[in-house]
Amino acid sequence: PLVPTSDLLASAAADRRGLPAFNVITLEHAEAIAAGAEAVGTPVVLQLSQNAVAYRGGRLLPIARACAEIAAAARVPVSLHLDHVEDFDLLRAAPAAGFSSAMFDASALPHDENVKATAEAAAWAHRHGLHLEAELGRVGGKDGEPPLSAHAPGARTDPAEAARYVADTAVDALAVAVGSSHAMTSRTADLDLALIGELAAAVPVPLVLHGSSGVPDGQLAAAVAAGMVKINIGTALNLAYTPAVREHLTARPDTTDPRPYLTAARDAMTRTVEHLARVVAAAR
Ligand code: G3H
Numbered sequence: 001p002l003v004p005t006s007d008l009l010a011s012a013a014a015d016r017r018g019l020p021a022f023n024v025i026t027l028e029h030a031e032a033i034a035a036g037a038e039a040v041g042t043p044v045v046l047q048l049s050q051n052a053v054a055y056r057g058g059r060l061l062p063i064a065r066a067c068a069e070i071a072a073a074a075r076v077p078v079s080l081h082l083d084h085v086e087d088f089d090l091l092r093a094a095p096a097a098g099f100s101s102a103m104f105d106a107s108a109l110p111h112d113e114n115v116k117a118t119a120e121a122a123a124w125a126h127r128h129g130l131h132l133e134a135e136l137g138r139v140g141g142k143d144g145e146p147p148l149s150a151h152a153p154g155a156r157t158d159p160a161e162a163a164r165y166v167a168d169t170a171v172d173a174l175a176v177a178v179g180s181s182h183a184m185t186s187r188t189a190d191l192d193l194a195l196i197g198e199l200a201a202a203v204p205v206p207l208v209l210h211g212s213s214g215v216p217d218g219q220l221a222a223a224v225a226a227g228m229v230k231i232n233i234g235t236a237l238n239l240a241y242t243p244a245v246r247e248h249l250t251a252r253p254d255t256t257d258p259r260p261y262l263t264a265a266r267d268a269m270t271r272t273v274e275h276l277a278r279v280v281a282a283a284r
């Protein structure tokens with residue numbers, strides 16, 4: 001069934017489990033995410049990034065409606081999340097399109113403007129029943145340093161700054177910089193597990209790990225044990241999809257019908273979802 005993200009975050013935190021959130025690009029991604037989560041019997045978040053909406057010419061509804069149908073039909077609880085939203089107009093379209101949560105990404109703005117824009121986004125979201133996630137990298141200003149995005153190499157979120165940011169913006173979940181970075185194709189990230197523990201103690205809302213594809217299994221489990229709740233995974237699915245298509249087309253270069261290679265891609269993604277959902281959603 002389609003359920004609100006806030007319910008999934010609350011029960012994951014209460015059960016001391018991680019909540020896997022996978023990025024959807026194609027319909028096959030959404031189908032694989034639901035199938036993998038069903039195989040493991042864990043709740044899951046289907047998330048669509050602003051970039052994935054841009055890929056569809058900025059049209060949100062066709063893919064959002066497909067995701068909502070897949071969520072509604074799933075045998076496990078599934079929520080819809082709009083990811084990395086920078087465009088306020090896209091945020092405004094989220095509730096009517098079936099999303100119960102969104103990540104508002106003002107990380108490119110100077111810190112004061114980030115706080116102001118995020119607080120406005122959170123106030124709007126709360127008036128419209130939307131749960132709002134934001135991210136905080138390293139706040140600039142010390143020794144004239146510029147702010148650092150949560151995914152810049154070496155960025156680390158300071159626990160006291162994170163607590164102040166959540167108080168100033170009233171966001172419902174916080175993505176933090178703890179050693180992961182987006183779009184890694186090898187699982188070589190080295191998370192700062194002690195910092196995750198300090199952030200979990202300092203910040204009163206669920207913590208979110210972005211760029212989780214680059215994090216090895218053991219560290220994903222340890223991150224959840226240290227207090228990370230929502231685990232965002234995108235690239236890992238594409239590392240299953242694309243080689244499956246390539247392998248199929250290399251072995252059968254005269255292929256015309258896309259269904260056999262899309263089936264291979266979907267099956268490969270389903271196996272990845274199953275594996276990562278087991279790692280992330282296992283009890284601490
Ligand atoms: O918001 C999405 C995630 O941060 C995905 O990152 O593609 O590096 O796994 P990833």
Ligand code: ZN
Nearest residue numbers: 182210211232
């Ligand atoms: Zn992300």
